[in-house]
Amino acid sequence: MPPATVHALIDLAFARLVRAKLAYGHGTTNAWDEAVYLVLHALKLPPDQLTPYLARRVSPTELARATALIDERIRRRVPAAYLTREAWLGDDRFYVDERVIVPRSYIAELLRERLSPWLAPRRRIRSALDLCTGSGCLAILLAKTFPAARVDGVDIDRDALKVAKRNVADYRLQARVRLLRSDMFSAVAAERYDLIIANPPYVNADTMRKLPREYRHEPRLALASGKDGLDAVRIILREAAAHLNENGLLVVEVGHHRRRVEAAFPRWPFVWPQTSGGDDCVFILGRDDLVRASAAAAKAPRSAPAAAPRRASRAGAASPRR
Numbered sequence: 001m002p003p004a005t006v007h008a009l010i011d012l013a014f015a016r017l018v019r020a021k022l023a024y025g026h027g028t029t030n031a032w033d034e035a036v037y038l039v040l041h042a043l044k045l046p047p048d049q050l051t052p053y054l055a056r057r058v059s060p061t062e063l064a065r066a067t068a069l070i071d072e073r074i075r076r077r078v079p080a081a082y083l084t085r086e087a088w089l090g091d092d093r094f095y096v097d098e099r100v101i102v103p104r105s106y107i108a109e110l111l112r113e114r115l116s117p118w119l120a121p122r123r124r125i126r127s128a129l130d131l132c133t134g135s136g137c138l139a140i141l142l143a144k145t146f147p148a149a150r151v152d153g154v155d156i157d158r159d160a161l162k163v164a165k166r167n168v169a170d171y172r173l174q175a176r177v178r179l180l181r182s183d184m185f186s187a188v189a190a191e192r193y194d195l196i197i198a199n200p201p202y203v204n205a206d207t208m209r210k211l212p213r214e215y216r217h218e219p220r221l222a223l224a225s226g227k228d229g230l231d232a233v234r235i236i237l238r239e240a241a242a243h244l245n246e247n248g249l250l251v252v253e254v255g256h257h258r259r260r261v262e263a264a265f266p267r268w269p270f271v272w273p274q275t276s277g278g279d280d281c282v283f284i285l286g287r288d289d290l291v292r293a294s295a296a297a298a299k300a301p302r303s304a305p306a307a308a309p310r311r312a313s314r315a316g317a318a319s320p321r322r
Contacts, residue, residue, distance in 0.1 A: 002063055007054040009063065010039045013070050023212035026079035026102040027087055034080060038073060041084050042066035077213035089137055092144075094167050099159040100135040101222035105199050106275040106282050107138060107253050111145045115195075118249060118271070118284050125149045129191070129243065131184060131198035131236065134222060136164030136177070138197055143173050152191065154182035157221055184232070185239050192245045198236055199253040204229035229257065230264055237265065241290035248287040256280050268293040 003009040013035035028034040040047050042065045043058070058066075072083055081087040081102040087094050089108040096102055119125070125146040130139040130153045139153030153168075155161050161179050168177045180187045203211075203223045215223070225231045233254060240250045254261055258272055258280030270283040285293075 002060075004057060005054065006039065006043065006045075006056045006058060009058050009066055010035050013039055013066070016070055016074065020074040022074065022077065023214045026081050026104065026214065028080070034073075035070075038069050038080055038084075039066050041086075042069045047088065078217050079214050082217060087135070087137075089141065092137070092141065094135050094137045094140070095163065095170065096135055097163065098217060099157075099219065100163045101218045103135055103137040105138060105253055106277050107197055107199060107251055108141055109275050110251065110273055110282065111138075111141050114145055115249070115251065115284075118273075119195075125194045127191075127193045127245070128152070128195040128197070129154070129188065129193045131196065132200045132222070132232070133164055133179070134160050134199075136167045136179065138199060139164070139177050139179075140167060140171050140173060142195070142197065143176050144171075146195075149176070149194070151177045152180060152188055152193075153177060154180045154184075154187060156181065156183045157219065160219070160222070184235050185243055188243065192243055193248060194245050195249050195251070196240055196244060197251045198232075200232035200236065201225035202229045202233065202254050202257060228260065228264070230260065233261065234264075237268070237285075237290065238294070240285075241287055241294065244287040244290070246287065250285045250287070250290060251282060252284075253282045258283075265293075265297070267296050 003012050014032050017031040017035055022031070024030055024034060028037055036050055037047060040050065043062050045053050069083060073080055079102050081096050082098055085095060085097060087096045087103045089103055089105065090112060094103055126149055128142045128146060128149045128151045130142055130151065133139050133153030133155045136153050139151050143149065143151045153164055155164065158181055161181055164179050168174055168179065182188060201221070201223050202225050205224070205227045207229070208224050233252065236252055244250065256277065261283065262270065268285070269289050270285060272279045272283055275281050
């Protein structure tokens, strides 16, 4: 007997997803949340309002639409976002397809709090850069968070920039968000910014070989970053200071790779904000920190002992960098 209500349809979808043993991580982290998202999308219901619709009756047309979506998710092992052509960061929706990585960023959480306490409450950001912008989601969030700022979003991938252009237009931010094809800082060599953010590639070679099928649908260029996953981070740390204004701030997402980053850069005074993913996902450095650490690393012998790691939370467990 076919499911008669939204609740029954979600239960059925959940059971099918569990049996299929899919991989998650592109907006949802488990089969239940994925089932809820796909059913609500297929039924054209609000994605954040499940309870009011649980007892709602499902029409034959809606059932067919939801079943087809679940079938495709299982058959193709493709991230749900590529099927629905949308991804969400908080309350903000973005268009996505296979030309870009599915947006998922802890930096978005920090922007919702305006990077407090590392940015003073009255600090005015007039210029910002989003490195490796992909779909343009973080460049758009920068523009929304700092309404006085001009924002540059750069990416080496022409196809990704086409998606970013669509998203910027959807948010009507063409006058404030400039999209540029750039190999990291190459196209903005003469520019200086108050704030630079980056969610660069950070997957190492061994992990790339073992990725689940869902992740292999994403552009390799947006994931792979050399043998240890830190090729992009090395470039950012080497070059960011030259593109920051006085008292400028650098914010970089590195997955859950704090240990790897600190092992590779033991003398750098990273601050690791607390996010929903933990305190190992995003680091923050001020321009002066970048300059001093670069100079010290150049002079120090490689055998020097590593400095003790710095910890911080948005509650200010360590002195905030302003």
